[in-house]
Amino acid sequence: MDYCLSRSTVLFPHLQITSSYHAHDCFPRSTTLASSKSRSSSLVVVASAEAISSLNTPLEPRSLPGKFLSGVLQNQRQLFHVAVAEQLRDLADDRDAALARMNLSYGSSSSSESCLHRRIAELKERECQIAVEDVMYLLIFYKFSEIRVHLVPRLSRCIYNGRLEIWPARDWALECIHNFEVLEMIKEHLTTVLGWKPKSNVTENWATTQIRRFQLGQIYAASILYGYFLKSASLRHHLEMSLVHTHHDLPSSNVSGFWSYGLKDLFLGPNCSSQPTSLGEASSRQEEKEEKKLRCYVMGFDPDTLQRCAKLKSKEAVNLVEKHSCALFGDEKTGLLETDDVISTSFSSMKRLVLEAVAFGSFLWDTEEYVGSVYNLKEN
Structure with missing residues (x-):
């Protein structure tokens, strides 16, 4: 029998019930990270496998943005929210660009080109979704660290x-x-x-x-x-x-x-x-x-x-x-x-x-x- 907890309807069917209200701005809206590309490349160095595992969380980042932000959180915490805002904007731009190319390709006479762009857009959307989930997880981890509580490890x-x-x-x-x-x-x-x-x-x-x-x-x-x-x-x-x-x-x-x-x-x-x-x-x-x-x-x-x-x-x-x-x-x-x-x-x-x-x-x-x-x- 498969006991995987990933089936929501098995775990909590009575709670599968949406809030229509917007939150207070619980995270600071930082200004654009100056020289973001060069800054990011300099910070990526700290996002090593050893640095990631030291978070000691049950779930580890799987995407490059997630691993990058994990390193920032551990080594340059004061830049974390700035880096998060920059990564989210980049992910939104990447996904929107892929979808735009797919929509333009529908007007093309080549069906193979349309299929290619659709496949690229699907892969990009999946990639961005994994990255955004990593970003959300690290933001939650940050909130726990603010109250000096560690998430229970595995x-x-x-x-x-x-x-x-x-x-x-x-x-x-x-x-x-x-x-x-x-x-x-x-x-x-x-x-x-x-x-x-x-x-x-x-x-x-x-x-x-x-x-x-x-x-x-x-x-x-x-x-x-x-x-x-x-x-x-x-x-x-x-x-x-x-x-x-x-x-x-x-x-x-x-x-x-x-x-x-x-x-x-x-x-x-x-x-x-x-x-x-x-x-x-x-x-x-x-x-x-x-x-x-x-x-x-x-x-x-x-x-x-x-x-x-x-x-x-x-x-x-x-x-x-x-x-x-x-x-x-x-x-x-x-x-x-x-x-x-x-x-x-x-x-x-x-x-x-x-x-x-x-x-x-x-x-x-x-x-x-x-x-x-x-x-x-x-x-x-």
Whole structure:
């Protein structure tokens, strides 16, 4: 039986659900790298195989841009975001140029030439997709390094004498990136997927428990999607609250104007009333909205809203989750779960894995928005 984690529908069918909102600019928009070509060629020297492996991540860069940026990240960190912006622009230009040549060739009388350009465009698009996934992965790695947390390496490197232990846990660093309401929902998630008790003592946290490798991989992948969903939902909640405050400060005539542009459906969903009839009514609704916590807000989602918030928006993001999960839990050479062995571990180590996965999903949301503003990602 093929236990590869790259099948999303097997891992998390209930979470295959798109956010329609744009992120804050979570990554600095750097100016064009001066003398980029000459600078790049001088930096490529540091992107050796030894430098790449020192990142100690489950997934290693496969493309030349990925290997180049890995070297920049390790040796000239201050130039990383500048180099990322330059690489994304180059990848977008390369792909667009190949597609343009393909489209021009359709007007050519030679069918063989058209086929050649189409094949070149397909290969270039595939090459660029692999490179963009590498760029996204390194941006996520950078976000983890900002909070001084290392991604868990391949599980095979963390198992000693048949027991999986992840140390140091760095739980507090992985928790501090979330606000209080999101953190409360993450704790509920930990209880649901692991049976973790918030008030458990040290003995209970480090007691030996057993879990199948494939099941742990499923929990990890689903937790990435949960982190992605929480980031999307919390931003949507914040935007809706901001809109309610705006309505409270506007004259009633302007409030009705906002609704006429369709903002009702965009932010509040299709089931709300068409417009507030008075400032007093708007004020009371505002107070009700402010009392609504994130958990209650999410529980009130209709199926369409839930789908928009929880579905990975791009094919590149889907591939990244699958490949990272396979690299982490699979065989070091094949990336497949060839054996569904039983792993001895502790609740503390499993909690560390889930917290990392949730943070990975949150960072993925930020990264996808940033990269998508420069490079046209494929819609999922």
